[in-house]
Amino acid sequence: MVIVTTREKTVAKHCSREDTNMYRLEGLKDAAALDLFKKKVFKDKRGKVDLVLDMEEQARLILKKCNGLPLAISTIGGFLATKPKTAIEWRKMHYRISAELEINPELRTIKTVLMRSYDGLPYHLKSCFLYMSIFPEDCIIKRKRLVRRWIAEGYCKEMQGMTAEEVGDNYFDELLDRSMILPGEGVNHHSGKIDSCQLHDIIREICISKAKEENFAFTLEEGCCLSSTQGPIRHLAISSNWRRDKDVFDSMLDLSHVRSLTVYGEWRPYFISEKMRFLRVLDLDDTLRLRNHHLDKIGQLRHLRYLSIRNCVYIWYLPNSIGNLSHLQTLDIKGTRILELPTPITKLRKLQHLHTTGRFISTEKENDMFFESYWMHNAH
Incomplete structure (x- = not known):
């Protein structure tokens, strides 16, 4: 019998024509992951040790990053075997795991293996x-x-x-x-x-690193910094822990090429800049403190194709300028207080997906015809 392991299903299919011979391995469960970790860290004792409470807590935080991946658990455990076996040392590893993947030769194996998957x-x-x-x-x-x-x-x-x-x-x-x-x-x-x-936590670290390297995406978060070679950003996310002001926001980034804006946490009026002329995606799912007047100029984003204000509970209506978004494909207003859509909504001839909490009752004949046509072709 020959057993083949691979990260790719297509490789498995080449090895066997029978689907019943292919098994998708799950990550290690918490107990098994901790056992493997201890065996690698405490090689001389074959892992047969009882961890004190604070060390076990740090071990579980590290293992959460590994997400059951044996390669990551074994490699990180082997590395920590050469370090002082203290909660402080393990806490350092937990907080610095992404940096260690970059600079530490003993941990670079993990990144090398996963980068091959990305390169392929x-x-x-x-x-x-x-x-x-x-x-x-x-x-x-x-x-x-x-x-x-x-x-x-x-x-x-x-x-x-x-x-x-x-x-x-x-x-x-x-x-x-x-x-x-x-x-x-x-x-x-x-x-x-x-x-x-x-995303697996470690794969996510690689994803973020590669996205930054290629000026593909950037997340504004507490303590973040941009390199002097940073070019125009295509996709911008704003973390819930970012607390800086408008001047810092405008000076940190070249916003002229931003194609998508995703906001987590609290809304600030200056998050949408006049420089974002080519914005295609505005995703404000669950954004806090978003009010009706913050959307007054939404119609100026004429390239917008995706707009979500899902679960923004202080939004009661959409502005008439929504009708200017002639390229809009997806409009998600589920979980808002909106009960009626403005008449200019009928201009959105490219709209394919309208997510609402329920159907709308309209007194406008033009709206009725639009929704009748929409529900007939797109309702889901």
Whole structure:
């Protein structure tokens, strides 16, 4: 019997024609991960040690970063075997794990192996993968949200009789098959497909590093800094812990090429700059303190294809300028207080996905005709 292990499903298919011979290995469970970690750190005692409380706490934080990946657990455990076995030393590793992957020869094996997986991606999947660097650590990313953002960015287009959404679904599945993303727990009961994903913590570190290196994406967060060679940013995310003012915001970044803006935490009026003339995606899911007047000039973002204000509970209406967004494909107002859409909504002839808490009742005949047509062709 020959057993082959691989990160890619396509390789497994080449080795066996029978799906029943292929097994997707899950990450190690918490107890097994801790056992492996202790065996690597305490080689002389074969891992048979009882950790004091603060050391066990730090061990579990490190293992959370490894997310059950034996390669990461073994390599980091082997490295810590050469260091003082204290909670302080392990705490340093937990906080510096991303830097250590870059500079430490003993840990570089992990990055080398995972970088080979990235380097093996076709060009179109590299963009889709790097795009995920804008989502926070441990974020569960819904398939539909991700695919429709990809479409808005132009990463997925109609081809060979397939819609852009079908192409995006295929890209999502391919990243799963290549183990670049982890499947979420939910399954769509209509399609039977996995409906969400997340990034392994260590793969996410590589994703962020590569995205910065290529000026692809950047996250504004507490303590962040830009290199002197930093060029125009294409995708910008603002973390919930970023607290600087407008002057710092305007001076830190070249915003003239920003294609997407994603905000986590609290809204600030200056987050949308006049320089963002080419913005295609504005994702404000769960953004705090967003008010109606903050959207008054939304119609100036004429290239916008994706707009989400989901769960922004202080939004009661959309401005009439929404009708200027002639390229808008996705509008998500679910979880807001909006009960009625403005008449100019009928100008959005490219709108394909309208997410609401419920249907709207309108007294405008033109609106009625628009929604009747919309629900007939796009309701889901």
